Amino acid sequence: GLDISKVATGEVWYGQNALDEGLIDELQTSDAFLQERMNDWDVFEVKYVQRKNWQEKLGLAAEGAIERALLKVWQRGQDRNNY
Structure with missing residues (x-):
């Protein structure tokens, strides 16, 4: 015992x-x-997702647009260097 x-x-x-x-x-x-x-019980996965306010959403959208634009410029430079 x-x-x-x-x-x-x-x-x-x-x-x-x-x-x-x-x-x-x-x-x-x-x-x-x-x-x-899992065979005998109900097993649930619970996730907590913190919602972003509109300022954060706008900031992330702008960040993504800038990142894509810079990537295009960089790729064009790479293409020119390969010729």
Whole structure:
């Protein structure tokens, strides 16, 4: 069984040490844990996407346009150097 006086010392127990002390049942990755339970449970992926305000959207659009324009100029220079 679990020896409370041995493990309730303020220490943190990880991995094999936690298993050896009876604090956990088994070691496995979170991916393996979820894969095993997908047949019996509903597993959801939740993502948080921070919405950009209109100023940020406008800035990103302008940045992309400038980047494309500079790339075209650079490619034209490369084409001229290859002839």
